[in-house]
Amino acid sequence: MSDPVLQVSGLGVTFPGLFRSTSILRGVDFEVAAGEVLGLVGESGCGKSMTASACLGMVPPPGCITGSIRIDGQEVIGRPESELRAMRGSRVAMIFQNPMRSMNPFFTLGRQMIDVICCHRPVGRREARTVALSELKAVRIPDPELALQKYPHQLSGGQIQRALIALALACQPRLLIADEPTTALDVTIQAQIVWLLRRLADEKGLAVVFITHDLGIVSQLCDRVAVMYAGRIVEMGSVEGVIDQPRHPYTAKLLGTVPVVGRGTGDLVSIPGHVPDPGVIPTGCAFHDRCDRATGICAEADPPARTFGEGHLALCHHAVRHQQVTEAP
Numbered sequence: 060m061s062d063p064v065l066q067v068s069g070l071g072v073t074f075p076g077l078f079r080s081t082s083i084l085r086g087v088d089f090e091v092a093a094g095e096v097l098g099l100v101g102e103s104g105c106g107k108s109m110t111a112s113a114c115l116g117m118v119p120p121p122g123c124i125t126g127s128i129r130i131d132g133q134e135v136i137g138r139p140e141s142e143l144r145a146m147r148g149s150r151v152a153m154i155f156q157n158p159m160r161s162m163n164p165f166f167t168l169g170r171q172m173i174d175v176i177c178c179h180r181p182v183g184r185r186e187a188r189t190v191a192l193s194e195l196k197a198v199r200i201p202d203p204e205l206a207l208q209k210y211p212h213q214l215s216g217g218q219i220q221r222a223l224i225a226l227a228l229a230c231q232p233r234l235l236i237a238d239e240p241t242t243a244l245d246v247t248i249q250a251q252i253v254w255l256l257r258r259l260a261d262e263k264g265l266a267v268v269f270i271t272h273d274l275g276i277v278s279q280l281c282d283r284v285a286v287m288y289a290g291r292i293v294e295m296g297s298v299e300g301v302i303d304q305p306r307h308p309y310t311a312k313l314l315g316t317v318p319v320v321g322r323g324t325g326d327l328v329s330i331p332g333h334v335p336d337p338g339v340i341p342t343g344c345a346f347h348d349r350c351d352r353a354t355g356i357c358a359e360a361d362p363p364a365r366t367f368g369e370g371h372l373a374l375c376h377h378a379v380r381h382q383q384v385t386e387a388p
């Protein structure tokens with residue numbers, strides 16, 4: 060197998076404070092291969108976006124970053140800002156939740172695409188325009204010539220998100236980090252963006268990290284999924300493995316919150332309690348005070364990583380027995 064495009068190991072992000080420091084990420088490990096889509100899921104505040112920022116070398120000051128992040132074998136941590144700037148856009152690109160906010164409202168799409176392409180590739184403006192047109196066609200924007208002449212407000216949210224994906228691809232990255240790129244879009248457009256990202260991974264061998272709260276999208280789009288809780292990956296494996304046979308009680312509860320049309324009372328299910336503030340993470344397993352399987356050891360000792368078949372692991376003292384729990388009424 061070829062080397063992974065993205066290799067994250069022992070990633071930690073800590074913010075110093077007046078009396079004590081706050082650990083936002085606490086030893087995150089994962090890899091993404093070419094052509095693979097990894098879903099990164101978890102409740103709000105568990106550290107998904109911070110993981111993405113770290114991969115782009117964009118942890119806000121005064122955050123301290125430790126561990127290792129390699130993109131195409133090149134270390135990100137400790138690299139000078141000038142080199143990181145060159146890496147962003149060329150090796151790694153990112154798309155965000157609100158596509159409109161990623162565009163400058165005062166310039167046409169064409170002007171913005173050409174500027175970015177000229178900045179990242181050794182081409183003149185005429186050639187950059189040809190590249191922009193070809194990428195807009197690749198993401199199936201109708202009438203790309205006309206789209207280039209439009210201002211952001213003249214395009215729909217779905218068209219802008221496609222244009223941003225086109226812009227990201229025009230710089231020929233190996234890795235795309237998508238932070239909730241479909242949240243602001245209606246379900247039909249969401250489905251089109253999901254289909255587009257899957258096609259780009261399959262056809263161009265793009266490695267994709269897809270951050271989302273939507274486990275339905277994960278099951279349609281992703282090859283593997285990593286579940287985060289309180290700054291750690293608590294379960295990771297193939298989508299089939301994790302979604303059909305969750306081993307961590309947190310994953311099972313997260314799956315239990317997904318509404319299913321035509322089933323249940325109609326009430327939305329939530330997980331009691333909340334993600335701990337990074338400044339006050341409980342000892343032992345960070346999930347123990349919300350977990351109905353917790354025993355004494357869960358409050359005392361760090362949970363071990365247990366493996367279940369190829370590439371499926373869960374950080375839980377009771378992960379082995381958990382399968383029976385998910386089947387209980």
Ligand SMILES: Nc1ncnc2c1ncn2[C@@H]1O[C@H](COP(=O)(O)OP(=O)(O)OP(=O)(O)O)[C@@H](O)[C@H]1O
Pocket residue numbers: 074083101102103104105106107108109110119336337
């Ligand atoms: N610049 C910062 N300084 C200090 N703490 C921060 C900073 N940015 C984020 N945090 C904290 O880090 C934790 C993780 O935030 P992050 O945005 O990564 O979560 P998330 O899982 O992406 O949440 P959401 O799904 O709501 O976007 C949160 O508790 C947040 O308050």
